[in-house]
Amino acid sequence: MPERVNEIIRSPGFWVTVWRRFLRDPVALAAALVVLGLILMAVFAPWIAPQDPFQGMSLRRLKPPGTEGYPLGTDELGRDMLSRLIHGARISLFMGIVPVLCALFIGAAIGIVAGYSGGWTNTLLMRTVDVFFAFPSVLLAVALAGALGPGMTNGLIALTLVFIPPIARVAESVTTGVRSRDFVEAAKASGAGALLIIRKHVLGNVLGPIFVYAMSLVAVSMILAAGLSFLGLGVKPPQPDWGLMLNTLRTAMYTQPLLCALPGVMIFITSISFNLMTDGLRSAMDIKA
Amino acid sequence: MRESDNVPLLEVRGLVKHFPVKRNLLGRATSVVSAVDGVDFDLRQGETLGVVGESGCGKSTTARLLMHLIEPSAGTIRFGGKTVGSAALPLKEFRRQVQLVFQDSYASLNPRLTVEESIAFGPMVHGTARTQAQARTHALLERVGLDPRRFAGRFTHELSGGQRQRVNIARALALQPRILVLDEAVSALDKSVEAQVLNLLLDLKQEFGLSYVFISHDLEVVRFMAARVLVMYLGRVAELAPTEALYTDSRHPYTTALVGSLLSMNPDRRTEAAPISGDPPNPIDPPPGCRFHTRCPHAEPVCAAGVPGLGMRAQEHWVACHMGDPMSGHSKAPARAA
Numbered sequence: 001m002p003e004r005v006n007e008i009i010r011s012p013g014f015w016v017t018v019w020r021r022f023l024r025d026p027v028a029l030a031a032a033l034v035v036l037g038l039i040l041m042a043v044f045a046p047w048i049a050p051q052d053p054f055q056g057m058s059l060r061r062l063k064p065p066g067t068e069g070y071p072l073g074t075d076e077l078g079r080d081m082l083s084r085l086i087h088g089a090r091i092s093l094f095m096g097i098v099p100v101l102c103a104l105f106i107g108a109a110i111g112i113v114a115g116y117s118g119g120w121t122n123t124l125l126m127r128t129v130d131v132f133f134a135f136p137s138v139l140l141a142v143a144l145a146g147a148l149g150p151g152m153t154n155g156l157i158a159l160t161l162v163f164i165p166p167i168a169r170v171a172e173s174v175t176t177g178v179r180s181r182d183f184v185e186a187a188k189a190s191g192a193g194a195l196l197i198i199r200k201h202v203l204g205n206v207l208g209p210i211f212v213y214a215m216s217l218v219a220v221s222m223i224l225a226a227g228l229s230f231l232g233l234g235v236k237p238p239q240p241d242w243g244l245m246l247n248t249l250r251t252a253m254y255t256q257p258l259l260c261a262l263p264g265v266m267i268f269i270t271s272i273s274f275n276l277m278t279d280g281l282r283s284a285m286d287i288k289a
Numbered sequence: 290m291r292e293s294d295n296v297p298l299l300e301v302r303g304l305v306k307h308f309p310v311k312r313n314l315l316g317r318a319t320s321v322v323s324a325v326d327g328v329d330f331d332l333r334q335g336e337t338l339g340v341v342g343e344s345g346c347g348k349s350t351t352a353r354l355l356m357h358l359i360e361p362s363a364g365t366i367r368f369g370g371k372t373v374g375s376a377a378l379p380l381k382e383f384r385r386q387v388q389l390v391f392q393d394s395y396a397s398l399n400p401r402l403t404v405e406e407s408i409a410f411g412p413m414v415h416g417t418a419r420t421q422a423q424a425r426t427h428a429l430l431e432r433v434g435l436d437p438r439r440f441a442g443r444f445t446h447e448l449s450g451g452q453r454q455r456v457n458i459a460r461a462l463a464l465q466p467r468i469l470v471l472d473e474a475v476s477a478l479d480k481s482v483e484a485q486v487l488n489l490l491l492d493l494k495q496e497f498g499l500s501y502v503f504i505s506h507d508l509e510v511v512r513f514m515a516a517r518v519l520v521m522y523l524g525r526v527a528e529l530a531p532t533e534a535l536y537t538d539s540r541h542p543y544t545t546a547l548v549g550s551l552l553s554m555n556p557d558r559r560t561e562a563a564p565i566s567g568d569p570p571n572p573i574d575p576p577p578g579c580r581f582h583t584r585c586p587h588a589e590p591v592c593a594a595g596v597p598g599l600g601m602r603a604q605e606h607w608v609a610c611h612m613g614d615p616m617s618g619h620s621k622a623p624a625r626a627a
Binding site: 007008009010011013014181182183185186187188189190191192196200201204205 | 353356358380381384385388389391393396397398399400401402403405407410411414415437438439441442443444447457460464
C-alpha cells in the first residue's frame, strides 16, 4: 500500500516539539547563541586572535585594558590578554565539555544497566558509585588529579571520574521509573530481549533527562578545571587557560584588578550561558502530554 | 484445530506467587505476601473465562504469571499440552501465542513511539520485515476501528482513552496470538466507550478465533463477556462455574455476597444490608483454613481448621467451601451419601 503510506498524517516527533519550544524561549536562545559564539571563538582562535598568545615582551608587562594595540591589556609576561583569552576558550571549553561527555557515556551506561536490571546488579553497581559520591566533588577532583599528577589528560580523567557518580545516579533513577511502566512489560510480553527493550523503549525515555542533567554539569566541570589549573594540577603554563590565567595574574591583583578579573569574567559568562541554555532545554522538554 | 478438543488450550495447575516484603541481612525473605496461592483452571479453545474478585485478590498477578512476566514460585502452565518454558515450547514462542492488554492504556504505550511503531514492534521482534509489519499494522488499525491514515503517525498523548485502548488491542493482536489476557482492559473507559470496545472484542474473538481471559472487577461486564467465571479471594479460587450458574446459583458465600452486591433493576429486589462488610484480611498473614471465614456469615470452627478443597458440586461447577463437602463436618454441609 505505498500510496496510502504517503497519506499518513505524521505528528511532529518529540525532539521536533522540544526544538520548537526551545526556539520560543528568548533567554535560552540568547544563551545558546552565546555558547555557540564561544565555541566558534575556540575553534577559530588562531584566525581571530590579533596576536600570538605565547609571545611576551618584558617591556609591556601588565598594561591596563585599553592600551594602544592591546585592547584588553597584557599579562604579567607582556602577552596580549585578548589573544590569550580567545585561545583560552579552547582549553576551558574542552575541559568543560569533554569530561562531561565521557562521564555521560560511562555514567548513563552504568545507571541504565543498574536501573533496568534491578536487584543485585543494581545494588552492586550503585553502592560502588556511592563510594565516590561520599566525597565532595572538588576534593575528589583535587585528590585524583593530585594522585595522577598534573597535566591536562590527568585533569580530564579526574573530572570524568568526578562526574560519573551523579550522572549514573540520575540515569538509574529515571530508568527505574521507566522500567516499571506497562509498555516495558508489554515489550517483554512480545518476546523482546533486554537489549532491544533498552534500545527501543528505555533510551528514548531516559536520554533526555540524563542529557539535560549532564549539560548542567558542563559549567561545573569548567569551573573545577579552572580550579585545578589554579592549583597547578591541571593545565601547565604557558598554555592559555582561564583558570591558569587567574592563578598567574593574582600577583597583580592590587596593581591591575580589572586585568586580573578578565579570565574570571569569561568563566562567568560561559558557565551562566550553559546554565541558562540547560534551563531552557529542561523546560522545553517538560511537555505535558 | 489440531489438538483434540479434550486438551484445553491453557492448563494452569497449582500456580503460586509469593512476593517477599521483608528480607533479613542475608537477603532471605522473612515475610511474604502470597498474592496467588494455588490457582488451578483451564482455558478452553474459543472460550472467554472471566476472572473476578476484590482489589488485591491476585487477579493482576495471575495475569502476569500467565504471561510469565513474573516467575511463578510454583506451579505449571501448559499451552496446548506443552509445558511453557520447556524445550517443546520456549518462552518466546509462547509469548507470541498469548498477549496481554493492560488497564492503563496510557502507561502501556511508549510515549516516544508513534502508534505504528508501537504496534509493529512485536512482529519485528519475531523477524517480520519492517514493510510487512507496517502493512499488518495498518490492516489491524483499520480492523479495530482506527483509520490508519489518521492514527498511524500519531503519538499516544494525542489519542483519547478509547482510541488508545484500541491501539493496545491492535498491538496485542499484531503477533497473531491465540489467547488474549485482558487485565481490566475496559475498566478505565467510560460506559459508552466501554460498550464499543467490548463489542469490538467480541467481533475480534470470532474473526481471529481467540480465547480470552477476561479479568475485571465489574460483574456485569463479566456476565456479558464470559462463558465461565472464576471467582478469586485472597489468592485462591473460591468458585469456578459457568456464568449463568454462578450468577443464579452461587455455592460459595463469597460469590453470593458479590452477586448480591449487584444493583438490581427490579424494585422488589431491594437489599438493605450490605452483603459483605470489612476489608479482606492482610495477605501477609492470611487467616488459617478457609481464607474467607473471617467475613463469612456461615463460618464455623471447621472453617478455621481446614482448607476447603476445590470440589465439583454440580456440572462444571467447582467450589472451595466446607458447606458443599459432605465430609467436612460443617453443619450446613449436605448429608453424607449412603
